[in-house]
Amino acid sequence: MLDSVSIGAAGKKISALITPDNTLNVLSQxxxxxxxxxxxAAVYETFRRCAxxxxxxGAETDNTKQVLEQFRDFEIDxxxxxxxxxxxxxxxxxxxxxxxxxxxxxxxxLFSALRDIIYVNNELLENSAADFHSSExxxxxxxxxxxxxxxxxxxxxxxIIVCWGGHSIxxxxxxxxKEVGYQMGLRGLDICTGCGPGAMKGPMKGATxxxxxxxxxxxYIGITEPGIIAAExxxxxxxxxxxMPDIEKRLEAFVRLGHGxxxxxxxxxxxxxxxxLLGILLHPDNRGLPFPLIFSGPASAAEYFGQIDEFxxxxxxxxxxxxxxxxxxxxxxxxxxxxxxxxxxxxxxKQTHDAYYYNWVLKIDQDLQSPFNPTHQxxxxxSLRPGLAPNLLAANLRKAxxxxxxxxxxxxxxxxxxxxxxxxICGDPQIMKPLDALLRSFVAQKRMKxxxxxxxxxxxxVV
Numbered sequence: 001m002l003d004s005v006s007i008g009a010a011g012k013k014i015s016a017l018i019t020p021d022n023t024l025n026v027l028s029q030x031x032x033x034x035x036x037x038x039x040x041a042a043v044y045e046t047f048r049r050c051a052x053x054x055x056x057x058g059a060e061t062d063n064t065k066q067v068l069e070q071f072r073d074f075e076i077d078x079x080x081x082x083x084x085x086x087x088x089x090x091x092x093x094x095x096x097x098x099x100x101x102x103x104x105x106x107x108x109x110l111f112s113a114l115r116d117i118i119y120v121n122n123e124l125l126e127n128s129a130a131d132f133h134s135s136e137x138x139x140x141x142x143x144x145x146x147x148x149x150x151x152x153x154x155x156x157x158x159x160i161i162v163c164w165g166g167h168s169i170x171x172x173x174x175x176x177x178k179e180v181g182y183q184m185g186l187r188g189l190d191i192c193t194g195c196g197p198g199a200m201k202g203p204m205k206g207a208t209x210x211x212x213x214x215x216x217x218x219x220y221i222g223i224t225e226p227g228i229i230a231a232e233x234x235x236x237x238x239x240x241x242x243x244m245p246d247i248e249k250r251l252e253a254f255v256r257l258g259h260g261x262x263x264x265x266x267x268x269x270x271x272x273x274x275x276x277l278l279g280i281l282l283h284p285d286n287r288g289l290p291f292p293l294i295f296s297g298p299a300s301a302a303e304y305f306g307q308i309d310e311f312x313x314x315x316x317x318x319x320x321x322x323x324x325x326x327x328x329x330x331x332x333x334x335x336x337x338x339x340x341x342x343x344x345x346x347x348x349x350k351q352t353h354d355a356y357y358y359n360w361v362l363k364i365d366q367d368l369q370s371p372f373n374p375t376h377q378x379x380x381x382x383s384l385r386p387g388l389a390p391n392l393l394a395a396n397l398r399k400a401x402x403x404x405x406x407x408x409x410x411x412x413x414x415x416x417x418x419x420x421x422x423x424x425i426c427g428d429p430q431i432m433k434p435l436d437a438l439l440r441s442f443v444a445q446k447r448m449k450x451x452x453x454x455x456x457x458x459x460x461x462v463v
Contacts, residue, residue, distance in 0.1 A: 185210020
């Protein structure tokens with residue numbers, strides 16, 4: 001319900017009182033009081049930024065600085081009332097409203113941000129409802145966040161396909177991801193992505209047509225975290241938005257909730273996701289566990305996936321290469337393989353008495369669960385040598401890529417690199433040379449986020 005609206009200069013900014021329709025409308029007075037409390041300035045600013053991103057859903061720009069500057073006077077307050085809460089928006093983006101009414105999907109995203117940033121912080125962190133200092137506690141905490149967001153559907157067979165890939169892929173690659181999504185939608189598969197543009201939007205958009213043809217009520221789940229959603233707003237197709245506390249819990253949410261993964265072309269962020277998953281699947285406790293994994297793109301992506309495959313082979317070995325399949329220019333085959341994979345996953349979950357809606361059996365080392373803080377010291381001290389167990393080496397390589405993402409696009413990393421110079425990535429030549437070659441190929445193919453015509457690396461590979 002929209003209680004009141006006032007339009008600012010040129011109709012570009014709007015102030016309004018908003019009441020939730022279906023979420024957070026049954027809360028105790030204590031819960032409401034905690035939501036209203038603004039004593040933690042950092043939590044409030046995180047919520048403000050995430051709310052602003054939600055209000056910009058579908059906006060063309062992904063320039064965070066530009067959005068924050070344009071709406072620097074944006075404010076959002078939780079208003080307490082006897083029968084629940086309201087949100088008081090001041091100077092909100094006008095594109096979130098149509099004829100004085102907030103767009104329904106944007107309203108849902110807005111209250112998802114409230115639920116996941118403030119409510120989860122109060123209940124799970126400050127009140128210690130979850131133990132984020134142990135591996136089991138982190139997995140349980142991820143479960144509680146997903147359960148609280150209502151994305152865990154108990155009586156549905158495995159059908160959630162996670163799609164990873166770049167947010168700024170070219171038109172050919174975007175159209176291909178959309179066609180794969182369409183073919184998966186025709187086969188009753190649901191889509192889960194990082195909720196942004198590019199390879200996160202394409203599969204969802206395609207699936208909407210496939211689901212519509214089959215008269216299926218499909219699911220379009222977007223999983224993000226505060227640093228990412230602040231940089232790229234959700235795409236308008238996302239119908240279930242979840243904001244996890246950090247990158248690592250976001251990645252765990254993908255693999256616990258999803259039943260298979262399709263990787264489209266991307267850059268260092270996509271490579272980070274690939275290495276994270278390989279670090280899990282290479283763990284001895286996970287051998288034989290079915291987890292369909294396909295790398296796919298149009299014929300023009302052959303060089304990209306060839307270089308990824310070569311890098312994995314040279315650093316992690318043939319066992320790692322055997323965990324995925326590369327399928328080029330064949331959306332139908334990708335969808336067919338994923339559909340068949342769901343039957344295998346369902347049978348395995350039955351045999352192991354594991355839930356369909358949350359993969360409890362999957363073993364994830366705490367090193368992959370704990371937040372990695374990229375600094376010049378932590379990046380230079382990564383252990384990157386061939387003698388490590390493949391799952392541990394994959395986990396450390398994932399951290400290296402995480403640091404590059406940090407230095408490329410995140411405020412913390414950009415400032416650190418500007419002040420102290422590029423991150424130093426050191427290790428054995430057997431690892432460093434393939435890593436350097438892969439990163440150079442990303443630059444040559446313009447798969448780094450390039451703010452200027454010439455990319456200036458935020459890292460230095462020390463061979």
